Amino acid sequence: MSKEIQQGTEKQNAHVQELNTALGAFLQYNPELGKELSLSLNSNNSDNQPLSGMTFAVKDNIAVKGFRLTCGSKMLEKFISPYSATAVDRLVGAGATVVGKTNLDEFGMGSSTDNSALLRTNNPWNTDYVAGGSSGGSAAAVAAGLVPFALGTDTGGSVRQPAAFCGVYGLKPGYGSVSRYGLVAYASSLEGIGLLGLDIGLLKTSFETMAGLDAKDQTTTDMACFRKTSTNRKGRVALLGGLEGLSPEVEEEYRSVVSHLPEIGFTTEEVRLPFLDYVVPAYYTIAAAEASANLARYTGIRYGLSDSEAETPRELTELSRNAGFGPEVKLRILLGTFVLRSGFQDRYYLQAQKIRSALRKSMADLFQKYELILSPVFPVQAFPHDSDQLDPFQQKLADRFTATANLAGVPALSFPTGLRNGLPVGMQFIGPDGSEDLLFQAAASYRRIYEPEHPERFIGRSEREV
């Protein structure tokens, strides 16, 4: 590397560090470590790979070998991952370089990133506001131009909602499209690795690089099995009825987006999705149940926070968890344990699974007639830190538009549609299994109506330089 480039790189890194101080997007920023990883994986190191020269950030609940894997939790604050997620390996194998790990709500549980036990993340549009969550660090990093794209994870909206809050694109792929190997499990049957970015072409390339069968995740599907499009649904967009409880700004924005859709060749029709009211209870029941088992492995025995005073294995586990887990994590573990108790499964867990099956079926029915569904991402825009606009319970209720796609296992993409009161608003397209490509196309078409903007303080460097 020439001296000039090296100095340039150092300068750039220092600049990112400085911006990060204001944003709190990265928990760990270490491009050198990322380069080492790239060198160890890329024997051919050629410049004409699909993602050559691209840098990206990784949400800190996704494993990158040699980087920490904190999950925003004290439990794993010092844990260094001995392996990389399949999605990361594939991106690095295609020429991209990891620069660091981004902040999140502890174990992905939250909608503001304020549930991180390690760092506060601010919205680049107004640092008094939250970036959304749980992939808030990735959304903030992308919106501020610190990286051209970032990995997030979406269990009930955790990619799409922060994307909407920060004014970037956010893809939640269909369940099984991208390997979950290396994604620290919270709610295994709902979550997946997604993408945040401002360049749709880059997101598409990144998605195609990550997607597909993986022997390490037997729930992955072969994307090739979806390559069939029917024409009779072309351009037909279903609008979800029953949109009570939107903030005036989001509601106005939604109406405006609907009114613009015919300009880019879409026809719209209002539909009612049965079970929409049950999405949130079903989603939280299943997510908590799975979380109660997934988080049982944190005992302080093999890794992670370990209480040194404990005298028995049981005590070690109790003390380590008590100190290592935050209140939201404890709440969900308790809730999940509760709904799985024998004798109570019929009332909660199995009931939730029935709702899930019914929802899937009604979604599949909708996609017989419509190419896509349009809905808001979240009922409100980004809110101030420590605001009482949404208490934790209301934040959960607000997941109903996003969690629908997770329960059904279908892909969804949130896209920036405009600014209201100086803060971004986003809407989402939801498509049938295997329709990620279609979602990218639709979002690209909408750029004719609205070009995403950049927050003034954080000029979109990545877009200019890339």
Next chain:
Amino acid sequence: MSMKEGKQTGAGRPGYEIYIGLEIHIQLLTRTKAFCSCRAGYGDEPNTNVCPVCLGYPGVLPALNEEAVKQAYLVAAALNCQSAALTSFDRKNYFYPDMPKNYQISQFYRPIGTGGYIDYPVDSGIRKVRIHDVHLEEDAGKMIHAGDVSLIDYNRAGTPLLEIVTEPDIKSGEQAEAFLRYFRSFVRYLSVCNGNMEEGSLRCDANISLNRPGAGLGRKVELKNMNSSRFVRLALEHEVERQSGLLDAGETVAQETRLWNENRDATILMRKKEAAHDYRYFPEPDLPAFYPDEKFLGQVKQQLVELPLERRLRLQQEYGLSIEAAAYLTIERETADFFEAVLKVLQGGAEGFAATVYNWLNGDVMKELNNRNLSLGNSPLSPKRLADLLLLLEEGRIHGKIAKKVLSLIFERDRDPEFLIADEGFEQISDDNSLRKLIEKVCSDNPEALKQARAGEKKVLGYLIGQVMKSSGGRAEPQRTRNLLAEIIDADEEKEEKAR
């Protein structure tokens, strides 16, 4: 094959019906673990066969080992179970320091096999036990307590375990012991487990309840910590005594889990029912359901073998063997295979040879194997070599004592019997010239004895024969030697008489 109900054995206390069910865990003999590619080996350095997956690191996922599933379907088929057209996994939640994820991947809702049965021999009879289900799961690590610290070895964590749950069809501790002995043989025949209870590759928990005849099952007591089939019998017999004592006294049996304590020869309370785990089973989201296809089921079918009891009955019928002989020969598939292979080489005289081959296998061959810590499969004795040895004996080319010597030499030198008897000069001396020379030498060395023999002392004749055998290294053919010696003694007498 006729399966008759055997006579009731150890029928327990009069006045009570006894219901015993077993939960058996077998470690499957797969190359790799159930959900990762670590070696499924035993006896390696602690924590060497481990990876992020079997250590339950953050972010890892299980990937199902198809070989384990295949072995599970094989056992289910051999146990006459209904094999699942769709099988899936569930999480069983409980905390234990040596269980990395603190939940065990097991099967609850859709096990691999259900509703089967197995016939097993007890004494000279045959009994049937119904199988409730057969399901696949992962094993935990091993905790080792050393002074005031506990160490955990995760080599075993994630290795495939198959659990076989029987219906409560066993009526006594003795039957349970017989069942387990047979089951060991059964899994070894299928090559799915080495069946070692002491080392824990085959583990057994039991449940037992007593009740008045016709009143159905009683209150169930679960028994654990029995690491041999004998302890299973002893624990059950102890429970029959304990529970019938309680019932006799008009008390009720508490539903609880008890541990066998071999030092006290008694079961002791582990936990009451109220303290039982709630495992909070729910479907494992990380593993898709498994649908066995035609090809898979074909491969399973191909691995089905004749089971030990079937084989025992066939050997009895085909070769006229006694139950004891056939039972001995069929405990290990290796022995039965060897036995039949020897008879195949010896074809023709099979009927006559069967008992001989059994006697050799049960006698000298077993001794040689034990002395050298070998098994039939890895010893220098092939069926062909044993058959050749028996033929040499049959043809009179060697006699019994030499045959045993040759057997030892086969083990020592790993050569064929023909070569060995030639090389060692073991062939019996039966031609008159050679024998006469040996006898004349002995006679001239022992003039006194010869004189006494001539005087008609029978004992001395035996002594002289012994001397000939000794000087020939045991090779002189005994009958011919006796005849020739008699001739020579007589001849000498004639000569002397003539001289007089």
